[in-house]
Amino acid sequence: MIIESFLRHKIQFSGPVSVSDFMRAILSFPKEGYYTRKEKDIIGAKGDFTTSPEISQLFGEVIACWFLSKVHEKQTYNIIELGPGRATLLRDVIRTIETLKKIDIGSITLLESSEHFKNIQKQTLTPLGYDIKWIHDLSECQEIHDSNKIIICHEFFDSLPIHVFERDSRDTFGEILVDFVRNNFTFVKSARPTINCRLLKIDEMFPCSRYMPNSVEVSPLSWKFARDLAKIGRDTCHTIGIIADYGLYGPSTSSLRAIKDHGILSSPFKYIGKADLSANVDFMALDFYLRSTYKTFFQTQREFLLSNHIAARASVLLKNYSNQAENAIGLHRLTDENRMGNVYKFLCFEKK
Numbered sequence: 066m067i068i069e070s071f072l073r074h075k076i077q078f079s080g081p082v083s084v085s086d087f088m089r090a091i092l093s094f095p096k097e098g099y100y101t102r103k104e105k106d107i108i109g110a111k112g113d114f115t116t117s118p119e120i121s122q123l124f125g126e127v128i129a130c131w132f133l134s135k136v137h138e139k140q141t142y143n144i145i146e147l148g149p150g151r152a153t154l155l156r157d158v159i160r161t162i163e164t165l166k167k168i169d170i171g172s173i174t175l176l177e178s179s180e181h182f183k184n185i186q187k188q189t190l191t192p193l194g195y196d197i198k199w200i201h202d203l204s205e206c207q208e209i210h211d212s213n214k215i216i217i218c219h220e221f222f223d224s225l226p227i228h229v230f231e232r233d234s235r236d237t238f239g240e241i242l243v244d245f246v247r248n249n250f251t252f253v254k255s256a257r258p259t260i261n262c263r264l265l266k267i268d269e270m271f272p273c274s275r276y277m278p279n280s281v282e283v284s285p286l287s288w289k290f291a292r293d294l295a296k297i298g299r300d301t302c303h304t305i306g307i308i309a310d311y312g313l314y315g316p317s318t319s320s321l322r323a324i325k326d327h328g329i330l331s332s333p334f335k336y337i338g339k340a341d342l343s344a345n346v347d348f349m350a351l352d353f354y355l356r357s358t359y360k361t362f363f364q365t366q367r368e369f370l371l372s373n374h375i376a377a378r379a380s381v382l383l384k385n386y387s388n389q390a391e392n393a394i395g396l397h398r399l400t401d402e403n404r405m406g407n408v409y410k411f412l413c414f415e416k417k
């Protein structure tokens with residue numbers, strides 16, 4: 066209720082807000098935001114959505130094996146994760162790295178905005194005995210410059226706010242805003258280009274052509290994180306990383322969605338603060354910034370997992386379980402083209 070009334074008053078006093086401001090309020094509002102409130106675990110069967118590492122340990126194991134295929138052996142790597150959630154992926158990655166003994170793990174740095182998740186991360190990771198630090202901004206990683214690094218971002222970028230722009234009949238972009246009309250939130254189009262259209266140079270970025278969509282979602286905060294990740298790799302030793310998420314290699318149209326109880330709601334204005342809001346990741350934009358420092362490799366989740374031998378690892382596990390366990394291991398769900406295999410993408414990177 067507090068978020069709704071905050072947004073309503075803001076709109077009544079100063080006019081419609083950007084989709085980005087709307088998302089930021091819903092997701093990050095102090096104590097009440099979707100990712101900042103404490104009372105409900107949002108990930109997993111009883112939550113609103115399930116992520117790949119929560120489906121199967123194979124996911125983290127295969128990611129760890131990809132990292133190990135790139136590392137300089139016998140060296141120490143510090144791990145940085147953005148948005149670790151329940152830390153299931155990190156726990157599986159660490160377990161696999163410890164088992165295969167090719168490298169040592171140094172410190173662990175976690176960028177996490179939710180106190181609730183920080184507590185779960187503490188419970189899961191503290192027993193492993195590493196030095197763990199929580200940060201608010203990637204600039205706080207400075208003291209671990211001059212070290213090898215492994216960077217993990219899984220389903221982090223889709224939770225960052227987006228702006229939505231739409232081209233009009235004069236081929237100029239206007240911004241889609243959120244207004245409050247007759248007691249309801251609703252989308253409206255700005256009458257003229259907003260300051261965001263000008264600052265982000267949307268007309269230049271998406272020149273009018275039959276290949277360019279007339280409506281685009283862009284996430285300047287994602288660009289900032291990608292620039293920060295490029296900076297981390299720039300003046301340091303060996304750095305490798307993975308960004309895995311759903312999205313496209315290019316901007317999306319109308320991908321903003323509200324998710325609650327494992328379903329997509331008909332409107333993002335339902336259950337404000339109680340439903341997740343997310344949008345497709347534009348991997349081309351992230352790649353643009355990362356390529357200044359890293360060699361990058363873009364694949365679907367299916368291609369990444371299968372080319373890194375998930376099927377072989379699954380069959381080893383299956384030998385030790387009954388048929389029932391096939392579902393639990395989740396190979397099909399993670400890799401099938403009609404399930405998570407094609408929708409989710411991997412942008413892997415390694416310092417040039």
Ligand code: SAH
Nearest residue numbers: 100116148149150176177178179219220224
């Ligand atoms: N990586 C986990 C969790 C994904 S949910 C998994 O795949 O299971 C998104 C995660 O990002 C949550 O931990 C959420 O609290 C965190 N997050 C979202 N926006 C953030 C922001 N702006 N800054 C830091 N953490 C954020």
